[in-house]
Amino acid sequence: MTTSNTVNRARMKPSITDSRRNIGREMPSLRQLSWVVARDVNRTVGGGNAAMELLRRTFTAHGWFDDAAHGVIVAVSRLTPGTNILAYCTAAGWRMRGWRGSAVSLAAASVPSSIVILALIAVVTRALQYRIVQGMMAIGLLVACVLVFSSSWALLRPYVLGPRRWRALILSGAALALLFAGLTPVRILLLGALSGFLLPAGRSAVSGAASR
């Protein structure tokens, strides 16, 4: 699927919507994009955070976008109602290939898993009674857990290792404290956004790069 031919064809047809932002970047073909999204989203269990990390690795490895753009898309998808990973895939597809890219990404992320869910609904309760199935599920969750921590570090690293690390550490500590105090993640995110609005930190190496 990921042949050089498809990449070359995609390079000949840059996205109209994102043409200025994507100058100098190789963009995937729609087929390649749908394959990558379907593969990475549908090979993890335990939620979308692990899938986001797999997608980040794939997108950055191909040079389709960088960690800064990933961070912005993650931030926006977390503030979008519904399932975060679907919003992430839609936004990533839109950024790379415009409206068609977003439609293809959304379908690739949601259709295969929906078919699996329909196939499983009749048998899963019986199947999960077997210890071997439970064990395989647990191992799948452990792998997802490693990916979640990796995703967390990928998002925090530029800030924690950057010049304004104290600001990032204070914000992180406050977020954890609010979570343990019982606030929902959405409210904490909104409070974080409010703090960013009230206390602008000047030029950021991270989202500043994403805007270019």
Place this chain on the structure above:
Amino acid sequence: MNVLLVYLLLVKATMTSFSGMASLPQIREDFVQTHHWITDDELSRAVLVGRASPGPMGGYVVAVGYLAAGPLGAVAGWLAMITPAVLVIPLLATVQRWLHLPRVRSVVDAVVIVGGTLLMPAGVQLARDALIQLWRAL
């Protein structure tokens, strides 16, 4: 069974939640307690399937739609799952248009930091669930 109503109730739940499983209380209220279309046991099965399947955790709404209204209900569930994701495009376009402003950059940076931080407790919870499940399986 009115499939359109199934879709509208499911989309109400997905539109008013900000993660895959956060729509569960609303769905339970509408489908189990108000309309009695599914039972608590069936809802638990749907959640179990959503958790056991690869892909988004929010996929359990497809199973809820199927249990409530058959194959067309499953399609309604899928549509309800993907509908909110479309909102990300105008949101991202707006953010990117204003990202050169220090305040907007600062807001995005803060949300990225908070979002990255909140992943850690989620990861710990996932690890705990996995270890408990592994212990039971052994």
